[in-house]
Amino acid sequence: MSNITPIRMPQWGLEMTEGTLSNWHISVGDRLSKGAEIADIETAKIVNALEASQDMAGVVRRLVANVGDTLPVGALLAVLADAAAPDADIDAFIATELGEVPVAPAAPAPAPAAAPAPAAEPVAVPQPAAAAAEPAPVAPAPVQLSAEELARVTEINSRVQASPVALRLANRQGIDMSVLQGSGRHGRVSVDDLVEQAGLVLAQSDSPLPAADNKALMQSNTGVKASPVALRLANRHGIDLRGVKGTGRHGRVSVEDLEALLQPQVRCDAQVVDAGQAEKDAQFRAGPAARRLAAELGFDLSELVPTGPRDVVLKDDVREAFRSALQGMAGDPPVMDHELIALTPMRKAIANSLTQSKQTIPHFYLTVDLRMDALLALREKMNARLAPNQKKLSVNDFIMRATALALAEVPDANVHYTEQGIKRFSSAHLCLAVAIDGGLVTPVIRNAEQKGVHALAKEAAGLAGKARDRALKADQLSGGTFTVSNLGMFGIRQFDAVINPPQGGILAVGSLRRECYECEEGGIGFQSVITVTMSCDHRVIDGAVGATFLGALRTLVENPYSLLG
Amino acid sequence: MPRKTFREAINEALHLEMERDETVLIIGEDVSGGAGGTSGQRDAAGGVFGLTKGLLPRFGEHRVIDTPISEAAIIGAANGAALAGYRPVAEIMFSDFIGVCFDQILNQAAKFRYMFGGAKAPLVIRMTVGAGRSAGAQHSQTIHGLLSAIPGIKVLMPSNAYDAKGLLLQAIRDDDPVIFLEHKMLFNDACEVPDGDYTIPFGEGVLVREGEHVTIVAMGQMVKVATAAADKLAKEGITCDVIDPRTSSPLDEELILESVRQTGRLVVVDEAPVRCGFAADVARLAAEKAFSSLRAPVLPVTPPHTPVPFAPELERLYLPDAADVEKAVRATLAHS
Numbered sequence: 001m002s003n004i005t006p007i008r009m010p011q012w013g014l015e016m017t018e019g020t021l022s023n024w025h026i027s028v029g030d031r032l033s034k035g036a037e038i039a040d041i042e043t044a045k046i047v048n049a050l051e052a053s054q055d056m057a058g059v060v061r062r063l064v065a066n067v068g069d070t071l072p073v074g075a076l077l078a079v080l081a082d083a084a085a086p087d088a089d090i091d092a093f094i095a096t097e098l099g100e101v102p103v104a105p106a107a108p109a110p111a112p113a114a115a116p117a118p119a120a121e122p123v124a125v126p127q128p129a130a131a132a133a134e135p136a137p138v139a140p141a142p143v144q145l146s147a148e149e150l151a152r153v154t155e156i157n158s159r160v161q162a163s164p165v166a167l168r169l170a171n172r173q174g175i176d177m178s179v180l181q182g183s184g185r186h187g188r189v190s191v192d193d194l195v196e197q198a199g200l201v202l203a204q205s206d207s208p209l210p211a212a213d214n215k216a217l218m219q220s221n222t223g224v225k226a227s228p229v230a231l232r233l234a235n236r237h238g239i240d241l242r243g244v245k246g247t248g249r250h251g252r253v254s255v256e257d258l259e260a261l262l263q264p265q266v267r268c269d270a271q272v273v274d275a276g277q278a279e280k281d282a283q284f285r286a287g288p289a290a291r292r293l294a295a296e297l298g299f300d301l302s303e304l305v306p307t308g309p310r311d312v313v314l315k316d317d318v319r320e321a322f323r324s325a326l327q328g329m330a331g332d333p334p335v336m337d338h339e340l341i342a343l344t345p346m347r348k349a350i351a352n353s354l355t356q357s358k359q360t361i362p363h364f365y366l367t368v369d370l371r372m373d374a375l376l377a378l379r380e381k382m383n384a385r386l387a388p389n390q391k392k393l394s395v396n397d398f399i400m401r402a403t404a405l406a407l408a409e410v411p412d413a414n415v416h417y418t419e420q421g422i423k424r425f426s427s428a429h430l431c432l433a434v435a436i437d438g439g440l441v442t443p444v445i446r447n448a449e450q451k452g453v454h455a456l457a458k459e460a461a462g463l464a465g466k467a468r469d470r471a472l473k474a475d476q477l478s479g480g481t482f483t484v485s486n487l488g489m490f491g492i493r494q495f496d497a498v499i500n501p502p503q504g505g506i507l508a509v510g511s512l513r514r515e516c517y518e519c520e521e522g523g524i525g526f527q528s529v530i531t532v533t534m535s536c537d538h539r540v541i542d543g544a545v546g547a548t549f550l551g552a553l554r555t556l557v558e559n560p561y562s563l564l565g
Numbered sequence: 566m567p568r569k570t571f572r573e574a575i576n577e578a579l580h581l582e583m584e585r586d587e588t589v590l591i592i593g594e595d596v597s598g599g600a601g602g603t604s605g606q607r608d609a610a611g612g613v614f615g616l617t618k619g620l621l622p623r624f625g626e627h628r629v630i631d632t633p634i635s636e637a638a639i640i641g642a643a644n645g646a647a648l649a650g651y652r653p654v655a656e657i658m659f660s661d662f663i664g665v666c667f668d669q670i671l672n673q674a675a676k677f678r679y680m681f682g683g684a685k686a687p688l689v690i691r692m693t694v695g696a697g698r699s700a701g702a703q704h705s706q707t708i709h710g711l712l713s714a715i716p717g718i719k720v721l722m723p724s725n726a727y728d729a730k731g732l733l734l735q736a737i738r739d740d741d742p743v744i745f746l747e748h749k750m751l752f753n754d755a756c757e758v759p760d761g762d763y764t765i766p767f768g769e770g771v772l773v774r775e776g777e778h779v780t781i782v783a784m785g786q787m788v789k790v791a792t793a794a795a796d797k798l799a800k801e802g803i804t805c806d807v808i809d810p811r812t813s814s815p816l817d818e819e820l821i822l823e824s825v826r827q828t829g830r831l832v833v834v835d836e837a838p839v840r841c842g843f844a845a846d847v848a849r850l851a852a853e854k855a856f857s858s859l860r861a862p863v864l865p866v867t868p869p870h871t872p873v874p875f876a877p878e879l880e881r882l883y884l885p886d887a888a889d890v891e892k893a894v895r896a897t898l899a900h901s
Contacts, residue, residue, distance in 0.1 A: 164772040165806075165823035184819050185768050191823045204829050204858065238899075 004093045005058060005080040006179075007038060010050055011073040011196060019043045020070045021077065024063060032056040032080065039077065053181055058082045061090050064097075074197075145174035162189040169194060226253035233258055233326065255323060286313035293318045346439040357501045361417075362538040365496050366546045368554055372512060372528040375560040382453075395530070396486050397457040399509055401563050403484055404428040404448035404456070406552040413549035414481050415504040417540045423502075431480035431500060432460055434467040441467045442500055444480040453563060488512060494531040504540045505549075508533045566757040574726035574758050575616050575691075575747065578733040579654065581762060583624050586652060589737055590628050592643050593656030593691075597621040597631040613658060614693065614752060636662050640669035640690065647688035648677065652737055659704050660692035660746065674742040675717030685740045689733070694722070695748040695786055695836060699880055702872035709784065710835070710842035712744050713814035719767055720814040722746040724788035726758050728811055731765035738764065748786040768815035772824075776804025779894050780824040782847050783834040784810060787885065791834045794890035805832075805894060813843055821847060822855050829860035830897040834890055839867040861900035864893040 009019050023040040032038065032052040039050050058080040065077045076097045079090055145153070153174050157167055160177040166189050170177045175198045177189050184190030194200040221234055224241040230253045234241050239261055241253055248254030284301035286294070290313050294301055301313055304321050308314040343351070375398055383392045407414040407428035416423040430448035434441055443463035448456060466472050482504070485497045488511035497508040510531040519525045532553070536546045556562055569577065583589045596617040598607045611618020621629045632639050636657055643655035657663055663670065670690070677686040696705035713720045719741055723729040729747070736743040773788055774781075774795045783791035788809045795805040806824040810817045825831050831851050835844040844865040851863050866885045874880050 163817075163820050163823060164770075165820060165827065168772075168775065185815075185817065186766055188769070190819055191826070202826065204827060204860075 003057060003082060004061075004085065004089065005056055006076050006093075006097070007050075007078040007080065009071045009073050009075045009077060010041065011199075012041075012043060012048060016043050016073060018070055018072045021065050021067055022047060023067060025049070026060050026063075026078070028060050028063065029083075030060045031058075032060070053183070054187070056080055058085070061085070062094065064094060150174050160189060161187060163191065166191045166194055169200065170198075173200060175200065224253060225251065227255065229326075230255045230258055237261075255326070256319065259319070259322065284313060285311060287315065290315045290318050297322050344438055346441075350439055353501065354498050357499050361499050361501065363496075363499060363535050364538050364543070364546075365533050365535055366543070366550055367494060367531060367533040368550045370530045370532060370554055370557045372530055372557070375557055375563075376512075376528055378560045391457065391461060393453060393457050395488070395512060396484070396509065397453055397460065398560065398563060399486070399507075399530075399532075399557065400430060400432065400445075400448065400456050400460065400484055401451075401453045402553055402556040403482065403507055404430050404445075404451070405556055405563065406549055407482055408449040409552045410545065410549040412545045413505055413536075413541055415540045416481065416502040417504060417537055418502060422540050425481045427481075429479050429481045431483040431503070432463065433483060433485035433497075433500075434464045436468050436470075441472065441477065442480060442483055443467055443472055443476045444478070446479070482506070484509060488530065494533055496533055497535050499535050499537055504537045505546070506535045507553075508535065566759055568755045569726050569730075569758040570753055570755045571723075571726040571729050571747070572615060572752045573755075574730040575733060576611070576618060577758075577760075578730045578737075579617065579620060580623070582734055582737045583620065583628065585762070586737070587628075588651045590630060590643075590646060590651050590653045591617060591620055591624075591656070592630045592632060592639055592646070592653050593617075594632055594634055594639070594658055596656055597626070597629050612656070614747075614749070616691075616747075617656070636666035637669060640666040640674070643688045643690065644669055644673050644677075644686065647674075647686040647742070648684060652687045652689075654689045654691060654737060657690060657692040660694045660708050661703050661706050663692065663708065670712075670718065670742070670744075671715055675715050677717075678741060679717060686742050687737075687740045689736045689739075689743045689745055691733075691745045691747060693749050694746045695750055696873045696880055696884055697750040697786070699875060699877045700749075701875040705873035705880075707746075707748075707785070707836040709746055709813045710837045710844075710846070712746075713816070713843065713846070714841075717742070718814070719743045719812065720746065721767070721812045722748070722785040723811060724748075724751065724773075724783075724785050724809050725754065726756050728765060728771075728809075730758055731763050732767075732811065734762065735764035735766065739767070746785065750786050754789075765811065767812045768817050769812075770808050770810035770817035770820045772806055772820075773809050774799075774805060774807035776806050776828075778803050778805060778828055779830040779832060779897055780806045780808060780821070780828045781832045781834060781890065781894070782808045782810065782821055784813060784843065785836065787834045787836050790885055790887050791890055793887035794894065797887065798891060798894055803894065803898065816846075816850075818850055818854070821850060825851050825855045826858040829858050830894075831855075831859070831863045832866060832890065832893045832897060833863065834866045834885055836884065837867065838870045839865040840870055842867070861897040864897055866890050866893045 019041040020043075021039055022042045025037040025039055026032065033055045034052055036052045037049045038052060040047055041050050059082075060078060061081045062079045063077075064079060065071060065075070071077070076094070079093060081090060150171070153176050154171045157170050157177045160167075161182060162170070162177055163184055166177070166184070169175075169191060170189075175194060180189050180193050180197045182189040183193055191200075191202065195202055217238060217240060218235050221231055221241045224244075225246060226234065226241055227248055230248070231241070233239075233255060234244075234253075239258060244253050244257055244261070246253040247257055285306070286301055287308075291301070293315055294304065294313070297318065299318060299321055304313050304317050306313045307317055372395070375395070379393055379395065379398060386392060407430075408426070411424055411426060414425045414428055416425075427447045428449045429444050429446050431442040431444045434443065443466070445451070445456060445459050445463065451459065463472070463476065466476070480500070480503060483497070483500045483506040485506060486509040487495055488509055491511050493513065494510045495508045497506040499506050510533075512528055512530050514526050515529050516524050516526050532550070534546055534550055579591065583591070593612070595610070595612045598610050598612070598618065598621055607621060611620070617629065630642075632642070639655050639657065643653040646653040657666065674686055674688065677684045694707040694709065696707070698705070709720050709722045712718065719736075719739065721732045721736060721743065723732050733745055736745050773792055776795065776799070781791045781795060788807070791807050795807050798805060806828060808821055808824060810821070831848070833844040833847045835842060837843060839845050844867050848863040848865060851859060866889050868883045868885065871883070874883050
């Protein structure tokens with residue numbers, strides 16, 4: 001077989017599973033020296049040039065992939081070989097590569113735990129149509145390799161230049177290293193190469209330590225005269241009491257006798273104490289021996305009860321603290337320094353829902369300042385015209401109104417994420433977050449974009465009242481498409497809210513503030529500003545969509561007469 | 566495969582390379598064999614450690630050059646020869662004597678390529694290191710750390726005969742100044758060494774023992790100490806990766822980091838005091854590049870910060886032994 005070198009779809013970053021060949025920079029017959037551009041590859045995130053990482057032997061013999069093909073990582077793109085290598089060999093090589101194409105599963109395999117992809121079986125999917133229709137999973141389900149397979153891979157790997165640790169890992173995981181590009185010292189294959197090119201998931205060795213055989217020690221310690229506490233301590237720390245000189249009552253080994261032996265272990269910890277500790281400790285009066293012992297045992301001088309003259313901390317005070325700390329470890333009943341408040345059903349629901357939200361929804365946040373002066377002036381005029389018994393309009397009422405209109409204008413932000421697909425709503429069913437005793441609820445105003453400021457204000461006030469009376473009905477709590485949460489009345493300038501699932505976004509409204517700005521003519525002016533932050537579910541709302549929504553919102557707020565339509 | 570001692574491996578490498586390349590020269594005190602020996606033959610001894618035995622009759626006085634007792638002259642001559650296109654292998658009998666010729670190494674050899682238009686200076690400086698023979702404070706030091714701190718020279722310290730031969734052959738062929746450190750306590754250690762030509766690349770360490778729980782890094786004689794401890798611990802089921810980097814400059818950082826990322830625990834055994842030395846440098850490496858993997862403080866096992874004692878009892882106490890390593894391994898494991 002001639003010396004044939006494949007060029008494969010690279011993996012740029014762990015998340016890259018496939019790439020699209022957007023342009024060839026090479027043609028048949030070219031020689032590739034280090035740094036030569038081979039092709040442009042487009043991924044979900046970037047377009048980048050694939051370059052030769054080293055001078056490559058031979059010339060380009062065949063371009064296997066076509067421009068426009070979307071291929072999985074590792075798929076064969078082109079073949080290099082000696083100019084003299086027979087075509088038959090090249091054909092055979094390509095055929096072998098393509099012959100190993102696994103049948104693509106019907107549905108994209110969910111790949112939660114990225115299994116190490118055995119590079120021995122490159123997933124080369126040459127048919128562009130199939131590849132485009134169903135992105136082939138990069139990491140096939142974990143393959144349990146047979147003993148023979150492992151032996152074969154180990155045999156192949158033994159001829160590959162690799163770091164010893166990389167070799168061990170590859171042999172253990174059944175990864176064929178002969179197909180990998182070594183980027184380590186002298187071009188050897190490193191562990192990083194296994195991670196980047198073969199999808200190896202690196203984990204620290206969790207091989208359990210042998211159980212400490214303390215039985216013999218405990219038995220021999222039992223024969224030594226020691227205080228019961230010292231005996232317990234010695235057994236726990238694996239100290240052989242036979243070698244310890246006892247200075248306690250009747251010559252028995254005391255805890256104090258063990259302290260000297262325990263200190264070296266504690267000393268490691270003491271060095272971890274932050275650098276500010278010494279400075280902090282300098283404020284307290286203590287003898288040098290007490291200081292040193294406290295530092296070694298990891299005590300802060302402020303924690304110690306001084307018993308010396310003029311409140312000087314003595315060495316005995318440190319020992320006393322150490323002793324009581326040891327007793328604390330032995331399981332004395334803890335002092336009750338708190339009360340336990342039972343979880344109400346609402347608390348549990350909030351905990352579950354928000355934990356799930358924050359853990360499963362990829363949140364991102366967009367913040368924008370809204371200039372409020374025009375809106376405030378309008379609000380003042382409108383409130384002045386109200387009858388004395390009518391409730392005044394709040395800034396929040398206007399922001400709700402603007403939010404509803406902005407959602408109608410940018411329906412891509414008015415969405416739910418579901419397993420089946422994205423639900424896009426034409427109407428804004430707007431939730432408002434209402435703090436109530438012991439938690440919060442988010443009642444919904446349906447078709448909010450069809451309701452004027454007064455109607456919204458009235459409905460919001462009604463819902464908030466019902467929320468506080470716990471009189472909301474189930475249908476008033478479900479079906480929202482977007483939420484507005486306002487903490488401005490508490491003086492919170494800006495905050496990031498947690499998305500209320502299955503909604504795609506939530507708007508966090510901060511407090512009204514005055515700030516200076518540079519006027520167009522160059523002087524300094526003052527304006528009223530509110531900062532709002534939109535939390536977006538990145539699965540359904542991308543940055544540009546969120547920004548478009550916030551842009552619409554800002555235009556509406558800053559041109560408040562448009563809210564009156 | 567034939568078994569050869571460390572001494573024989575070095576002697577064989579010198580023979581092979583002098584045969585292969587006639588620009589290779591030997592320069593040093595007593596390298597022709599030790600004039601004035603009782604046998605009356607200049608080649609009888611082959612230097613105080615017998616490493617250059619047999620070279621003189623085979624390659625002649627113009628290639629095996631005995632010098633006066635002047636280290637500055639030895640290294641000065643070697644520097645000049647290297648710049649002139651030879652491949653000198655200079656010998657400083659004891660690395661402790663390096664002070665006398667340090668300018669030739671620190672300011673000359675190490676700077677040639679950098680300052681003189683990329684000039685090649687393919688010289689090798691062999692010297693013995695190590696304590697254990699009660700040779701006193703001026704004949705027992707291990708200075709790989711000191712030398713590795715100098716950019717521009719490469720520093721090798723093999724732990725066995727196989728590596729010694731392969732590294733020495735590579736060192737002579739290397740176009741930069743290379744310092745080749747021979748531990749006195751290893752001279753009589755034997756292992757399988759192929760007869761022919763082979764080289765070991767610089768900056769590639771080996772796993773002398775494989776394990777799961779702790780990484781131990783050691784060089785030279787300390788590899789023996791580390792493996793003794795590792796073998797003892799292995800009987801209890803505590804297993805260690807024992808890494809011999811073989812060259813301290815360049816250092817196989819990759820291998821050390823790869824292993825530490827697996828084990829999360831690192832013990833560095835070294836025959837030089839820890840301050841500003843090889844052990845401190847490896848600990849620095851782990852702190853810098855494997856911080857999040859570490860499950861315990863990196864523990865150095867090194868002699869105290871004192872000169873090497875002459876009294877055999879004190880020297881034994883001074884040198885790290887397997888029990889010290891075992892204690893350190895257990896201490897890192899106790900740090901949960």
